[in-house]
Amino acid sequence: MGVVMGTDTSTSPGGAASVLAGVRRLTLLGDGASSSEVVFRELARELLAAPGAEEVHVHHLAEAGAEEELVAVYMFEGNGRLSYLLPRSERPPGVSWVASTGRSFLAADDEELAANVPRLLQAGAASCALLLPLLERGEVEAVVMLVRRLSDPFAADSVELAGTLVDQAGAALALVRARVEAGTDPVAGCMNHRAMRRRLDEEIVRATRTGSPLSCLLIDLDDFKRVNDLHGHQAGDAVLRAVVHALVGEFRAFDRVARYGGDEFVVILPNADLRSAAAAGARALERLLTVPAPDGSGPGSLAEGGAAASVTATGISASIGVAEWHAPMSTDDLIEACDAALLRSKREGKGRVTRAAEPAY
Template sequence: MQRRLLQSVERLARLAQRDAGLPAIQRALGEELVAILGVDQAHVVVLSGGQPAYGVVATDRAGNGGAPPGADEYVLRRDDVPDALRWVADAGQAVTIPDASVDGALPAQLIKAYGLVSAAVLPLNAGGTVRAVVLLGARRPRAWAEGELHTASALADLAGTAIALRDARLAAAIDPLTGCLNHGAMRERLSEEIARARRQGTPLAVTILDLDDFKRVNDTYGHGTGDALLRHVAEALRAEYRSFDQVARYGGDEFVVILPNVKGPRVDIAAARALRVLREIHIARPDGGHEGITVSCGVAEWVEPEGPAELLERADQALRGSKAAGKDGLVRAPTPSAP
């Protein structure tokens, strides 16, 4: 047991050293908790906007965790029902759930999908804040020994260190003017989302938005006004989209929005929302008047076996089509022909 615990510690420590992505950290922690504690399943659910959002579950090798052996991913549906995951995220303290069937104890989505009967939920701290919650789950009634919770907390702390180092690296990848992801960080995040979509068989889309005639704004009103406009656009986009969508500054006056789990008409609707909210932005003129802005937009849905470069290129071609059609509009990239 002690030797296996040391192996777990070494594995989680290596994640911090090699700058692992968030899904890899979640998966590794879940797998180590299952192996060390012998539980049916271990969920690691990261927070978005302070609420549990993205989960990875690891199950025992025999598949007794209620899901296929190995690891699986899910997105928690948002509702207004409080539960233990939210309480732990807010309070930063562990709690045990003797009976998961009690209304509001755990998300109904997880109880149904994984057959949870009892559970323990612990906070995962990174950089001084709760960044995720760990759910140890069982498909039968069981008690949770203090030693088990102590071991789980220690391993979660190691994973938290890996997440904190990843956060520090990403902080260096934030565009200082707009607060959005910069170009390089956007490509890294898009790679992660493509990998997620490939594993889960879920849709993914990207939108590229370009401010029409932005050079004229700089030439007419000065670069200070242009910079303020870019900040306003970034804030409006972040406010408009879901907490787990990603807004990035692609370069200059271009922005990219990564849209997980969106396909078909919903892609066009999401892009049209951006155009609508950005058209409400106005530039204050020196004479006291106001001048509106327009935006051109290109959207593309991910298709296998595309990588980030191919997906962005199709969205960029659609954007160029919007510009050629007279600006202030939306063009959808056609689905590429099968090879």
């Protein structure tokens, strides 16, 4: 087996500059990435550019549960990305070895390449495959495979460069994990999905014990994809932060605003029945219309009849579903009720609040 040991090689000035630039970008990524997949994507971009790999495969060992016996794999080639699930029984032996030992492995002969490079993804012969452990808090979180095809094998300085980038990606991943565990969404700056579910569980227990009302809003920004398409993802992230700022300013101090995912937000409203929660949602819609559009244009108002306003001309339009908790509803039941009401808001023209139907309990 072609184990890669530590090498004492000097990197060219241009290569050193590439390493430093890549490390700097991955360091900044640790402060803003929202998921492990974002880290993997940016790592692959650096690896495809600097060490000259034609393909990068990331075997995320912790992505799928042991019950499914599957491992999530991300394959990057140029600007494209393919995700697939690989049964653990079909994991390449080199990946298993790197995962168990935490050491790097270089497959350079035909037998090792045939065993370790997925055949169904091969468009041509591979000349070399480099497998590196991505460590997060001292544990192998993923195995990164760099594949070269009809070209020379990896040079020693390329191996060292790739190892440096993978190590920095592990540090970035640790920062992402720390933020998730702390309960904060790194982009929007509010409570994240996991923390929201934990808080909603707690509020349901409290409402059960005290008999006080509890309601929830699910907010979806109308046509938000246009913001990213027209102005870029950085502008989209800025809008999400502005939306959170507006929502926090609109609701009570003990209400909780959370990012549900993408451009959807949840607001937990303790001591609020369906009617008062719907009224609060209507006020939130008006408040969001004061959020500046990405192009700097001024805020506006909802079109007649509640039709969705353009996100680039009249502030931020949103659709809201609202539901009240009733025993024996679970957290999932309450969110599903909000989601069903939100879908009706979308179907009926967007830019409106829709109440969930009363449960048949």
